[in-house]
Amino acid sequence: MDGEGSERADAGWARARFDGAAMVVALGGRWTLANARNLESSLARVETKGAKAMTVDMEKVAAIDSAGAWLLHRQILRWQETGSEIALANASHAQGSLLARMAIESEPRRPLARPTLGAIGELATRTGEATVDLAEEAHALVSFVGAVAATWLRAWRRPARVRLVSTVHHVERIGIDALPIMGLLAFLIGVVLAFQGADQLRQYGAEVFTINLLGVSVLREIGVLITAIMVAGRTGSAFAAEIGTMKVNQEVDAMRTLGLDPMETLVLPRLIALAVALPMLVFFADAMALAGGAVMVIAGLDLSLAQFLEQLAGAVTLSTYLVGLVKAPVFAILIGIVACYEGLKVSGSAESVGIHTTRSVVKSIFLVIVADAGFSILFSRLGI
Amino acid sequence: MSAPVIRVRGLVTRFGSQTVHDGLELDVRRGEILAIVGGSGTGKSVLLRTILGLKHPDGGTIEVLGRNLADLDDEARRPVLRRMGVLFQDGALFSARTVAQNIRLPFTEHTDLDHRLVTQLIRVKLAMVGLPQEAGSKIPAELSGGMRKRAGLARAIALDPDVLFLDEPTAGLDPIGAAKFDELIRDLQRALSLSVVMITHDVDTLCAIADRIAVLLDKKMVVGTLDEIRAYPHPWVQEYFSGPRGRAAQAGHDAAKGRKDD
Structure with a gap:
């Protein structure tokens, strides 16, 4: 395990061990946003040796928030992709329901950034938009002048x-x-x-x-x-x-x-x-x-x-x-x-x-x- | 019982010669939903702003998570602020940024996580508040009022705060939307074990999700469960709960309770 990180009482950790024939990944410590980096590296170091079935043991987890839950969920998905069966053990009700919320794979993935058309596309779009805007602007301003004139005449009368x-x-x-x-x-x-x-x-x-x-x-x-x-x-x-x-x-x-x-x-x-x-x-x-x-x-x-x-x-x-x-x-x-x-x-x-x-x-x-x-x-x- | 997450003692607030709070006391317990109610102009929003450290108290002390914000300098205040999330009335999203950028902001300000992980966490938060993923790329002006509130909530819970403040979370939502939002808050409160402080005018919200109710009366606070407050002999309280809106919400609440007891 990483030296200083795991020794700190408030750090989170993940360790693989064999319990008889079964592979057990034991988790512990604080699985929170503040420890996210350390958790990421800790999870990456877990050696599962391609085990077909694994148990994730959450007994020693002191606290878990959505960042920790997401990291765990992401890791479980990766393990499942390599063909492992994953079972959760000793998860409290709250921990289980928080983890269940992380399952957003079913949602269609849409880009979070605004769609762009690349440099040339953007340039063309903006030029086009600016031209249309200019025409509309001229039209609107002339209409406004007309409206002002009409109001003025009304006021005159x-x-x-x-x-x-x-x-x-x-x-x-x-x-x-x-x-x-x-x-x-x-x-x-x-x-x-x-x-x-x-x-x-x-x-x-x-x-x-x-x-x-x-x-x-x-x-x-x-x-x-x-x-x-x-x-x-x-x-x-x-x-x-x-x-x-x-x-x-x-x-x-x-x-x-x-x-x-x-x-x-x-x-x-x-x-x-x-x-x-x-x-x-x-x-x-x-x-x-x-x-x-x-x-x-x-x-x-x-x-x-x-x-x-x-x-x-x-x-x-x-x-x-x-x-x-x-x-x-x-x-x-x-x-x-x-x-x-x-x-x-x-x-x-x-x-x-x-x-x-x-x-x-x-x-x-x-x-x-x-x-x-x-x-x-x-x-x-x-x-x- | 563990120490309260927020402890207000002897709070005094004045505007010129007008005293709004006079010796106000309030405890918010860990893991509860506390609703603050009171007539217009009794200083609910001012109280919230004072607890958040946006306004200096004119007297008394406020401890948030065991620290007195007024005593701390900006540097020492940051870790405390990071553990609080706020949903302002209309979301207060930054209008020039997309929703995803709004949610990203607390991460870039308070953490040093890599871009990819933050992006994934943003997706999780969007899903948690029930927003579709495509909402992330929109700017606030392109969203409806209800969606803006959800986006504001996603930003408020970005860093998994200990305490969540809500300023009239259901104001301006239609009754169905409001009920869904109530459910969402209850849901998130359980999942993330939040302590929630909310200002509300909505009797339905009070009956549906508040564990305790704090009423601002005569510059002080009266705190209790729904049944205790309902029995409190003050004309404003009586009118609040026995008015037509109060009675309807109450009936719904009792009916739900009855079903549960069966």
Whole structure:
């Protein structure tokens, strides 16, 4: 027997001996999970010499759990395969019934792992699934846009149905609560833009045109883009997670059964709030970015505030500002639709909430940038 | 009689100014099925969480298998935790893993058995809780509520625990499914000589499989056999057992007893 293992009082063991002509395998000790390794090796060492009949004597077994019972059962099966007749001796009722439970050979053996198709099969399957998903996704998103539009029109005809309190609450969360971070962000971007611009333009002695660069780029593009990306990350994710959690808790189902339209109660107030709050945030971000740039220019280029303002007034017109601002409601609707759509697509688990929240942010930022490119083309065609 | 597997002494639990348990005492004997009942909000689940060491007691001591969990550090706690199995209400299976992976987890965490043996043991556990083998490859979301409970039970008994905790094992099951689950618990308790502590609202379960019943009344515990508790003169207890549901379950229980006595 193995030296240290069998000497320990709590170890399990198996020993073969001849009792007259009959072969007896005596078992003893603790046949438990903690001893499983030692039991496995102990059983493997039992030399049965191909005996035709064997008795398994459980008299000295102090304790047996399902792991021990399984090891014994497995060994008995192996012995039976070599043609031995096995009889159990001195097994208590409980031990016998536990052993009887191990007989799972009759059950059809099914793989415990999820079936896989191999690397190439998986790749093909996933590519196919992704393609179909993409098509379905596009279809579902278009339907959702349609449903939103229909709800919007209904609300237009009967304005009383718009949830005013909820809308105002969302305006506060999207707009006012975002002012500090949005202001800081825009201010710093203004500073960086002015600093880099001045650095480059100095080579041509045209530092003063830093103000033109700053004014045009902030008002036309950067102000609205930064704001939209910030809102997509901050508010879009919150919308998707909120609505998604409501889906998981079956709150959305409860609404439907109570005759409330989730489109009307959840989606519309958020969309309206976004369309109202985002342009206001853009205005604020524009102002803060210009202020940041002004601080940089005044400190770095040794100009006065009056000179800065004069140069700025020459560089930008009202239309420069409006070109930026007009994009804001469009971006707001894009962000809102994607966020609410992803939120309503959540199903079942906590994991699903996470997936759709992430998707909502990635998709809405992507769509915002695509739309911005579209606007650029449109405006250049229009000659604005 | 051997020492109790769980010994709760003078347990106090508070939430803010609200006292939920005040000097609660409870012994769970080896090899028994103890059912904890009580009205909503009497702190049944909190008691379970406290015994499991998921919540610190605000007063009193709790010994599980002779060790006070509150005194132990994480390292010393592991061997004690390994000897306890828990079935949470909806199974609490890890949703991103298959059932087989869920059952494998305690093995990889607490043992160093080779992969093949663990796979075989997983098959044994699936068979023990009455799940078909193909359930092993499914993720929890693909299973029905009853199957999820069985899968949760398979994970709870993976390491052959000494004590099994069940939080409302039959809640949300249809009566036939609930009766089968009761049988399964009784069956496993005998086969694996488990001590079982379960929280239940199900009077049928109480009558069918509980050896003793612990009732949470006025922040304390009243423990006894079914007949003792039934005779206990407290309005809540009387209403619990003499309400329509209680009477029906009782009738079934008495009838079964009558048949046995014949």
